[in-house]
Amino acid sequence: MQICIILQNISPKTKMKNVEITNDKRTKAARKASLLIFLVCGIGLSSWAPMVPFAKINLGLDDAALGLVLLSLGAGAILTMPFTGFFINKFGSRKVMLVAAVMIAIVLPLLLLTNSAWQLAAVLFIFGAAIGSIDVAMNSHAVLVQDKYGRHIMSSFHGMFSLGGLAGSIGLGFLIKMGLSPSLAAVSISVMLVVIAGSQYQYLFAKAEEKSVDSFSFSLPTGPVVALGLMCFVFFLAEGALLDWSAVFLQFNRNFEPSMAGLGYAVFSVSMAVMRLTGDKIIHKIGSSKVVLYGALVASAGYFIAVLIPWPGAALIGFALVGLGAANVVPVFFTAAGNIPGIAASVSLPAVTTLGYMGQLAGPAMIGFIADAFSLPIALGFVGVLLLICAFTYKENK
Numbered sequence: 001m002q003i004c005i006i007l008q009n010i011s012p013k014t015k016m017k018n019v020e021i022t023n024d025k026r027t028k029a030a031r032k033a034s035l036l037i038f039l040v041c042g043i044g045l046s047s048w049a050p051m052v053p054f055a056k057i058n059l060g061l062d063d064a065a066l067g068l069v070l071l072s073l074g075a076g077a078i079l080t081m082p083f084t085g086f087f088i089n090k091f092g093s094r095k096v097m098l099v100a101a102v103m104i105a106i107v108l109p110l111l112l113l114t115n116s117a118w119q120l121a122a123v124l125f126i127f128g129a130a131i132g133s134i135d136v137a138m139n140s141h142a143v144l145v146q147d148k149y150g151r152h153i154m155s156s157f158h159g160m161f162s163l164g165g166l167a168g169s170i171g172l173g174f175l176i177k178m179g180l181s182p183s184l185a186a187v188s189i190s191v192m193l194v195v196i197a198g199s200q201y202q203y204l205f206a207k208a209e210e211k212s213v214d215s216f217s218f219s220l221p222t223g224p225v226v227a228l229g230l231m232c233f234v235f236f237l238a239e240g241a242l243l244d245w246s247a248v249f250l251q252f253n254r255n256f257e258p259s260m261a262g263l264g265y266a267v268f269s270v271s272m273a274v275m276r277l278t279g280d281k282i283i284h285k286i287g288s289s290k291v292v293l294y295g296a297l298v299a300s301a302g303y304f305i306a307v308l309i310p311w312p313g314a315a316l317i318g319f320a321l322v323g324l325g326a327a328n329v330v331p332v333f334f335t336a337a338g339n340i341p342g343i344a345a346s347v348s349l350p351a352v353t354t355l356g357y358m359g360q361l362a363g364p365a366m367i368g369f370i371a372d373a374f375s376l377p378i379a380l381g382f383v384g385v386l387l388l389i390c391a392f393t394y395k396e397n398k
Contacts, residue, residue, distance in 0.1 A: 033203035034145050037097050037138045037162045040193050042164020043171070044104040045131055046269060047189050048073075049243050050173045050262030051111055053251045054182050059117055063248075063376060065082040069392040070244050072121040074362040076128025077135075081357075092267040093141040094208025100134035101197035105190035112183045142206055162273030169262035169269065175261040199276075224340050225352060231394060232333050232356030234386045235326050237363035238299055241383050242268050242319060244364040249376055265318045271323030279328040283379015287392070288332040296391030298325030303384030307377040325387075329357065 056066050087096050107127045116121040168189070175185035246264030250256040256263070275282075278392045283291050299322045306318030333352065370379035 004046075026276060027145065028142075029203040030205050031145045031149070031153070031174050033200035034138065036196055036200050037101070037134070038142075038157045038160040039164040039167070040101050040104075040196050041131065041134050041138060042135075042161040042269075043168035043189065044101070044164075045110065045170050045194055045264055046165040046243070046262075047186065048111065048127070048260075049169045049265040050176075050247050051056075051182065051186065052244060053247050053258055053261055054112055055120060056248060058112070059114070059120060061117060063368045064370055064372030065117060066248075067365040067371070069117050069121045069124065069370065071362055071365035072132075073124040073128035074358065074360070074365075076125035076130075077132030078128075078357065078362075080129040081132045081136055084133045085104075085140075088140055091244065092205075094206065095169060095307075096137040097134055097141070097204065098197055098201050100130045100137065101193055103130035104134065105193045108190045108193075109183055109186040112186060118353060126180055138158060139254035139330060141204060143210075156277070159273045159277040162269045165269030166266050166273065169265040173259045173262040176204050179273075180386070185190030205295070228333050228336060229338075229352045231390045232330060232352055233359030233363065234383075235296075235299075235333070235358035235389050236321060236358075237357040237366075238303070238326055238383050239272075240360035240364045241367050241380060242322065243360075245367055245371075245376065246319060249306075249380065250312070250315060251306030253376055254310075254315050255310065263316060267316050268269070268319040268323040271320040272327040273323075275324050275327035282328060283332065288336070290351040291327050291332050292394045293391050295325040295327070296327040296387045296394075299321075300325070300384045300387035302390065303387065305379055307381045307384075 052066075052234075054116040055061075061069065079178075086097060104127065107123055107130060110123050111120065112290065115125055146153050150383045170180075172185050172189060176182055177189055180188065242265050246268065247261035251258055251261040286294075302320070302321030302323075302325060306315040307333065309318075333356075366381070367376075367379045370382060
């Protein structure tokens with residue numbers, strides 16, 4: 001879930017000021033615990049990807065109906081996130097993280113036990129609310145850990161989220177391949193999530209150790225904020241489309257077995273994780289403009305390869321290219337949003353982030369409508385076209 005990048009809107013060249021630099025055992029323990037919470041969020045969210053085809057078949061949904069149902073996941077997250085800041089201020093981020101993790105674990109198996117589209121939409125709404133809450137809380141906590149270290153370490157947290165995406169999408173499919181029913185496989189993952197979150201709770205910073213967290217505010221975007229926000233929408237959409245539709249595409253358009261359909265999101269996640277772990281160095285070496293241009297071109301090529309070449313392996317190669325290309329583009333957009341002349345970062349960043357987040361969680365519903373009207377390959381190819389537009393639009397704006 002990449003809403004977290006708003007808390008990392010600092011250029012790699014920008015020095016951190018007014019922070020207490022420490023590497024004591026308490027801070028190191030908090031960092032390790034934070035990394036594992038990011039892992040929990042990644043596993044929880046990505047475990048849904050290989051479950052989508054099962055839900056589609058069980059409920060007899062066409063692409064349009066499935067797209068509409070998927071919209072509820074985004075709605076749950078978007079409506080909950082503004083309130084998460086209040087709960088963090090009142091109870092502390094670690095309590096919010098624990099409650100959200102437990103909620104994810106409870107809801108995950110229920111996604112396969114619904115009997116109607118309305119039930120699935122309701123459960124997805126709660127699932128999205130839990131994902132959105134843990135996302136905000138874990139990044140609020142990660143910023144504090146980074147302040148304690150006095151240097152940029154946020155990429156390591158984002159990389160762990162992507163590794164969780166790999167573990168979740170492959171893990172559930174592997175458990176099904178080993179003979180477990182989809183529901184029992186989901187329960188097994190849920191138990192693991194609770195164990196990880198519960199075991200790390202004591203190592204996370206308590207409320208008394210945290211800084212006051214500002215309320216999350218959202219402003220109506222204008223001018224360059226709109227341009228950056230729309231481009232963020234596209235790149236978040238490119239990721240959200242693979243979360244919700246890659247397994248469906250692989251199973252129904254490339255004849256993958258249901259237990260292996262999660263491989264698409266898995267290869268996307270691991271390629272994105274690798275690039276994020278080296279992101280700061282890449283941006284520093286070639287510059288932000290080239291990162292956007294080359295990244296968008298690579299991600300666009302990945303979508304085109306996946307949908308135009310019928311060989312099943314081409315889809316996996318294409319999804320991997322999407323991860324490689326898109327990994328470091330959004331941090332560039334947020335850095336640019338925080339430095340728009342005449343507009344305070346407190347106004348531009350929440351607006352750009354909200355538009356982007358809507359792309360990741362609400363955009364896949366749009367993919368469903370396009371797929372129903374034409375086909376799923378055409379819908380995914382449309383995302384590739386949008387990425388091309390972003391590549392050259394950002395270059396011209398520079």
